[in-house]
Amino acid sequence: MRDVRKLVLALLVVAAAFALSACGSSDDGTTASGNTESGSKSSKSAPEAEKPAEEQDVPTIVVRGGEPVGGVQTLEFSAGEQIRFRVSSDEAEEIHVHGYDIAKDVPAGGTVEFDFPAELEGIYEAELEELGVQIAELRINP
Amino acid sequence: MSFLPIAHALASRQDLPVPAWLFAWGASIVLIVSFFALSAGWREPRFEQPHSRPFGAGLSRALLSVPAQILCGAVGVFLFGFAVYAGLEGTVAPDRNFALTFLFVTCWLGFPFFSAIFGDLFRPFNPWRAIGRAAGAGFRAIAGQRAAHLTYPERLGRWPAVIGLLAIVWLEVVYGSGGAILEPEVAATAALVYTVYALAMMALFGAEEWCDRGEVFSVYFGMFGRLGIFGTHDGRLERRRPFTAATTWATVPGSAALVLASIATTSYDGASEGAFADFIETGIGWAEDIGLGVTASIRFTDTVFMLLTFAAVSLVYWLGVRGMRTVPGAPSLAKLRTGFAHTLIPIALAYLVAHYFSLFVFQEQAQFTYLLSDPLGTGTTDLFGTASSGVDYTVLTANAIWYVQVGALIVGHVLALMLAHDRALVYWPDYRKATASQYWMLAVMVAFTCFGLYLLSVSNG
Numbered sequence: 001m002r003d004v005r006k007l008v009l010a011l012l013v014v015a016a017a018f019a020l021s022a023c024g025s026s027d028d029g030t031t032a033s034g035n036t037e038s039g040s041k042s043s044k045s046a047p048e049a050e051k052p053a054e055e056q057d058v059p060t061i062v063v064r065g066g067e068p069v070g071g072v073q074t075l076e077f078s079a080g081e082q083i084r085f086r087v088s089s090d091e092a093e094e095i096h097v098h099g100y101d102i103a104k105d106v107p108a109g110g111t112v113e114f115d116f117p118a119e120l121e122g123i124y125e126a127e128l129e130e131l132g133v134q135i136a137e138l139r140i141n142p
Numbered sequence: 143m144s145f146l147p148i149a150h151a152l153a154s155r156q157d158l159p160v161p162a163w164l165f166a167w168g169a170s171i172v173l174i175v176s177f178f179a180l181s182a183g184w185r186e187p188r189f190e191q192p193h194s195r196p197f198g199a200g201l202s203r204a205l206l207s208v209p210a211q212i213l214c215g216a217v218g219v220f221l222f223g224f225a226v227y228a229g230l231e232g233t234v235a236p237d238r239n240f241a242l243t244f245l246f247v248t249c250w251l252g253f254p255f256f257s258a259i260f261g262d263l264f265r266p267f268n269p270w271r272a273i274g275r276a277a278g279a280g281f282r283a284i285a286g287q288r289a290a291h292l293t294y295p296e297r298l299g300r301w302p303a304v305i306g307l308l309a310i311v312w313l314e315v316v317y318g319s320g321g322a323i324l325e326p327e328v329a330a331t332a333a334l335v336y337t338v339y340a341l342a343m344m345a346l347f348g349a350e351e352w353c354d355r356g357e358v359f360s361v362y363f364g365m366f367g368r369l370g371i372f373g374t375h376d377g378r379l380e381r382r383r384p385f386t387a388a389t390t391w392a393t394v395p396g397s398a399a400l401v402l403a404s405i406a407t408t409s410y411d412g413a414s415e416g417a418f419a420d421f422i423e424t425g426i427g428w429a430e431d432i433g434l435g436v437t438a439s440i441r442f443t444d445t446v447f448m449l450l451t452f453a454a455v456s457l458v459y460w461l462g463v464r465g466m467r468t469v470p471g472a473p474s475l476a477k478l479r480t481g482f483a484h485t486l487i488p489i490a491l492a493y494l495v496a497h498y499f500s501l502f503v504f505q506e507q508a509q510f511t512y513l514l515s516d517p518l519g520t521g522t523t524d525l526f527g528t529a530s531s532g533v534d535y536t537v538l539t540a541n542a543i544w545y546v547q548v549g550a551l552i553v554g555h556v557l558a559l560m561l562a563h564d565r566a567l568v569y570w571p572d573y574r575k576a577t578a579s580q581y582w583m584l585a586v587m588v589a590f591t592c593f594g595l596y597l598l599s600v601s602n603g
Contacts, residue, residue, distance in 0.1 A: 079540075098154035098155075099154035099155050099535055101154075101532070119536070120155065120535045120536060121158070121539055121540040122155040122156060122157065122158060122535065122540060123155065123156035123157070123158060124154060124155060124156075125150075125154070139158065140540075141158060141540065142158075142539060142540040142541055
């Protein structure tokens with residue numbers, strides 16, 4: 001019976017440790033997502049809405065010959081902020097953001113801008129709908 | 143480079159990698175649990191004796207009656223046939239076709255998940271078993287005698303199921319990564335080829351015999367069913383203590399290989415885009431250099447990596463078994479190898495939950511809305527008025543998925559330790575020697591669980 005009590009004690013300790021880790025999560029989470037501005041590929045739309053849109057660092061995905069220049073681009077955002085990025089293409093295409101199910105046409109040699117709230121967490125693909133080629137991966141962190 | 147394994151082809155949302163802080167917590171808890179397990183272990187086996195309570199005779203007889211068996215079998219055959227029909231006749235878009243979601247998500251993930259709770263749910267609905275038994279009954283009615291079958295070679299054991307499991311995951315994960323997606327038509331054709339094979343084997347060895355040993359789905363789902371609480375004994379339904387039926391599972395050759403193949407294939411699917419991605423990329427480069435085409439290079443390299451993962455996972459288990467052999471009074475290596483195989487079933491299940499839980503939750507919404515109303519994906523049918531519904535990706539937050547993933551691995555780890563400790567007490571009646579032997583299995587379990595955590599935490603970008 002002593003053994004059983006020890007086992008119960010062990011499980012309680014583990015449960016407590018897990019509960020603690022769950023509590024600590026929110027603090028750690030924000031600090032972790034706070035330093036995402038490093039890395040040239042990843043980008044966050046700045047929360048300072050004072051600046052006009054042009055001055056903000058809106059990432060642009062360049063598509064040449066049906067392929068994203070520099071490979072599939074990773075764009076990181078936090079849940080709740082605005083997802084903003086542009087796609088410029090030398091050929092006319094339809095750009096489709098999966099999950100959010102937002103599609104926009106880009107004319108040949110033109111640029112199209114996406115601007116929508118990050119409501120869904122997780123990883124989603126943006127692709128050239130006609131060709132079925134992935135051009136970007138949107139990561140929406142909690 | 144566009145990799146498109148089945149999870150990508152179906153659900154639009156992929157899981158974010160588990161953050162570093164949660165990885166650290168998960169790994170710490172695993173270690174703490176493990177050390178407590180060593181000091182707090184019980185001294186008499188707990189799971190080895192069957193603990194079960196039979197159902198009432200009437201209820202048991204009704205549920206196991208011939209009409210009930212025919213009904214369940216017919217449901218299985220109809221759904222399987224319908225999925226094949228949808229695959230052949232429906233849209234080529236994987237996510238709009240009933241076939242892929244039904245076969246690879248609803249059945250391939252649903253049966254392990256629910257069987258692990260309720261016992262083997264697949265057996266009554268197994269379409270091949272139903273056809274095989276119906277054919278056997280027909281033969282008896284016409285010929286007036288039982289069909290003569292070959293004796294199944296004992297040494298083959300569950301090995302045909304191991305090969306089959308690798309083949310199915312190959313189709314699911316490797317075939318679809320070769321640039322082209324896994325088309326519903328290909329999956330349906332593979333299902334038909336498998337049907338011919340399964341029925342031929344049943345004709346040779348008998349339906350029940352083949353389902354017990356070689357029929358992949360029966361053997362694989364049945365393995366998880368051994369954790370569950372319902373089963374049959376002497377023709378009567380019973381409620382049993384959870385996990386106890388697992389202790390008698392690994393009595394057949396190839397059982398250890400099956401559970402290791404399950405862990406390895408799930409690992410490979412998780413790692414192919416994360417932990418192994420760079421190595422695979424290099425391997426594909428080499429394959430192209432020696433003159434293979436693009437698709438062939440990708441498939442060849444993926445196949446090699448899948449088999450390497452299987453070899454590595456098996457090696458870890460084998461080292462643990464070798465280690466246990468050094469403890470005085472140990473049984474033979476062969477006995478140890480089979481004897482501890484069942485202790486890995488909870489880890490195999492934990493890997494499945496950790497890797498596919500979110501896919502299952504998302505894709506089942508599709509299964510029961512637009513895939514049910516418009517199974518062929520033609521856009522013109524709406525059988526139940528749900529054809530225009532979509533998948534609600536807000537039902538799970540990223541945090542919820544992370545907790546389920548890490549929680550599943552930890553729970554699986556604890557269950558595996560409990561089963562291993564129990565089995566050690568059978569082989570080493572001396573409590574201290576049993577505990578000494580379990581340092582080795584503990585190392586094996588910690589390795590698998592921490593590897594699982596690591597796979598979840600690696601960015602798959």
